[in-house]
Amino acid sequence: MNILEVSNLTKKFGGLTANSNISMAVKQGSITAVIGPNGAGKTTFFNMITGVYQPTEGEILLEGKSIVGLKPDQVAKRGISRTFQNIRLFGEMTVIENVLVGMHTHLRGNLLGIFLNLPNTRKEESEAEVEAYRLLEYFNLEPFINEKASSLSYGNQRKLEIARALATKPKLLLLDEPAAGMNPRETRELTEVIQRMGKEFNVTVILIEHDMKLVMEISEHIVVLDHGEKIAEGNPDEIRSNPKVIEAYLGKAALELEKR
Amino acid sequence: MFQEMLQTLPQVIIDGLTLGSVYAVVALGYTMVYGILQLINFAHGEIFMTGAYIGTAVLLIILGMGFGSSIPSLLLLIIALVITALCTGLLGMGIERVAYRPVRRAPRLVALITAVGVSFILQDVVRIVAEILTGNYIVTGPSLFSKQITIPVSSFLSVFNDASLKVSFFIVLICAIGMMISLDFFVNKTKWGTAIRAVSMDRETAALMSINVNKVIAITFFIGSSLGGATGVLFAIQYGTIDPYIGFILGIKAFIAAVMGGIGNIRGAMFGGFLLGLIEMFASANLSLLTGGIFGAEYKDVFAFAILILVLLFKPEGLLGKAATEKV
Numbered sequence: 001m002n003i004l005e006v007s008n009l010t011k012k013f014g015g016l017t018a019n020s021n022i023s024m025a026v027k028q029g030s031i032t033a034v035i036g037p038n039g040a041g042k043t044t045f046f047n048m049i050t051g052v053y054q055p056t057e058g059e060i061l062l063e064g065k066s067i068v069g070l071k072p073d074q075v076a077k078r079g080i081s082r083t084f085q086n087i088r089l090f091g092e093m094t095v096i097e098n099v100l101v102g103m104h105t106h107l108r109g110n111l112l113g114i115f116l117n118l119p120n121t122r123k124e125e126s127e128a129e130v131e132a133y134r135l136l137e138y139f140n141l142e143p144f145i146n147e148k149a150s151s152l153s154y155g156n157q158r159k160l161e162i163a164r165a166l167a168t169k170p171k172l173l174l175l176d177e178p179a180a181g182m183n184p185r186e187t188r189e190l191t192e193v194i195q196r197m198g199k200e201f202n203v204t205v206i207l208i209e210h211d212m213k214l215v216m217e218i219s220e221h222i223v224v225l226d227h228g229e230k231i232a233e234g235n236p237d238e239i240r241s242n243p244k245v246i247e248a249y250l251g252k253a254a255l256e257l258e259k260r
Numbered sequence: 261m262f263q264e265m266l267q268t269l270p271q272v273i274i275d276g277l278t279l280g281s282v283y284a285v286v287a288l289g290y291t292m293v294y295g296i297l298q299l300i301n302f303a304h305g306e307i308f309m310t311g312a313y314i315g316t317a318v319l320l321i322i323l324g325m326g327f328g329s330s331i332p333s334l335l336l337l338i339i340a341l342v343i344t345a346l347c348t349g350l351l352g353m354g355i356e357r358v359a360y361r362p363v364r365r366a367p368r369l370v371a372l373i374t375a376v377g378v379s380f381i382l383q384d385v386v387r388i389v390a391e392i393l394t395g396n397y398i399v400t401g402p403s404l405f406s407k408q409i410t411i412p413v414s415s416f417l418s419v420f421n422d423a424s425l426k427v428s429f430f431i432v433l434i435c436a437i438g439m440m441i442s443l444d445f446f447v448n449k450t451k452w453g454t455a456i457r458a459v460s461m462d463r464e465t466a467a468l469m470s471i472n473v474n475k476v477i478a479i480t481f482f483i484g485s486s487l488g489g490a491t492g493v494l495f496a497i498q499y500g501t502i503d504p505y506i507g508f509i510l511g512i513k514a515f516i517a518a519v520m521g522g523i524g525n526i527r528g529a530m531f532g533g534f535l536l537g538l539i540e541m542f543a544s545a546n547l548s549l550l551t552g553g554i555f556g557a558e559y560k561d562v563f564a565f566a567i568l569i570l571v572l573l574f575k576p577e578g579l580l581g582k583a584a585t586e587k588v
Binding site: 128 | 450451454455457458461462464465466467468469470471472473
């Protein structure tokens with residue numbers, strides 16, 4: 001079953017076409033990678049799916065229902081969460097508070113309950129803290145729960161962003177360059193975590209990544225964008241040998257070199 | 261000279277704390293809205309003023325009813341505070357919805373001018389309504405808690421003079437501190453408080469974490485305005501007479517308090533409010549003494565503003581503020 005279906009998605013900024021006619025389908029429970037050279041329109045694509053940008057044309061279906069025209073918080077409530085290429089944690093908050101922000105919609109506590117400090121509101125908030133702690137434990141971040149998010153190391157900040165995104169209990173998780181700036185050891189750890197969490201949290205993952213080793217290792221399906229258009233898709237082996245992809249990354253000369 | 265300054269100190273502290281707690285709570289409204297929208301909500305002083313009128317009206321109406329005078333003053337105060345807080349809270353939310361939300365994406369100056377416009381509208385609406393209902397826009401409220409107490413400080417320590425205060429001093433101080441503590445708890449410990457902080461740090465990311473930004477902004481306005489309105493009631497009880505223009509200068513002073521403490525910082529606003537109140541009362545008692553009679557007590561505002569300028573020169577981010585570091 002497809003959890004996400006995108007058809008003829010186009011985004012124009014004035015005269016510039018950032019995404020043109022992109023169609024793709026994402027299988028429930030799979031890990032899909034979106035790759036392409038810098039400026040290929042990958043992040044724009046993510047921004048349209050999460051409601052940050054409204055598409056100029058095209059349709060986005062989440063579990064068969066259109067999410068075009070919804071605001072980011074409504075999209076998030078439908079079950080899509082994401083991380084960012086440049087880390088966007090709430091730096092002045094503690095690590096656990098960042099995760100609690102992610103849980104926001106799942107706390108029912110209304111304002112009346114908060115002002116009167118009703119017992120069930122308090123109970124719910126302490127349960128949320130326990131849940132947040134477990135999530136941080138999963139990412140080995142529990143030693144830092146009361147530290148400011150901005151004081152974490154780069155690799156841990158990336159992990160915290162994923163933990164925060166998972167706290168919204170998404171069906172679909174978009175990771176924008178999760179391994180950017182990580183050293184090889186951190187990248188290896190991250191690869192494992194992404195593979196495990198897909199199953200354990202029952203979440204479908206789409207990721208943008210430049211680290212080809214990671215991409216080839218974990219993705220079941222790869223979509224290649226170049227100049228805002230989809231130029232190829234398929235499994236890792238198909239992509240590796242696709243001439244169009246090699247051309248996009250290395251230029252025509254590389255192809256000719258290979259033919260010789 | 262030093263001895264004379266010391267003599268007036270107990271009175272300065274009492275008056276300073278009273279005024280300072282009013283500044284502090286009003287400053288909270290400025291700082292919360294600034295934190296979340298980077299908007300200086302100049303209409304906030306007028307919300308404080310409107311609160312003073314609503315509270316006074318509630319008190320006058322209840323006392324005008326036959327059984328009104330048999331209700332204990334404390335209960336009367338609580339009724340007036342709750343009704344006023346609800347009304348001004350809704351008023352603040354309404355103003356945000358009608359005047360600020362449509363211009364949220366416009367340049368900041370647009371919203372600032374809108375705020376100035378809203379503040380004039382509120383002044384004149386209150387003036388008209390008060391004039392129609394009472395025949396005079398300057399209103400004197402019923403005197404509650406007006407018993408004078410003299411604290412015989414001089415009997416313990418002879419360097420001090422006695423200080424005198426009204427019972428309402430305690431009411432103002434306790435209510436203001438209570439409001440600040442609850443706000444601090446709300447913002448730091450609850451779901452919606454966390455959402456408010458998240459939105460003020462990064463609105464877009466907060467939205468992507470499924471937080472409804474418009475709702476959070478509306479709640480912020482509701483809370484800031486209901487605190488401001490309730491403080492207006494306290495002000496009316498403490499100082500007796502109110503007119504539609506009290507919000508202007510008090511609003512500016514509270515704004516200064518917020519800036520001194522570090523705008524956008526809630527604890528900073530509380531600190532700045534008390535500090536400004538104390539400085540002002542100190543200046544009012546001692547300026548002529550300090551300058552040999554060249555400047556009188558009426559220069560107290562100049563003194564307070566001069567301190568603000570000093571703070572801005574040496575610590576532009578405010579006393580409790582954090583310097584913004586720009587990434588290059």
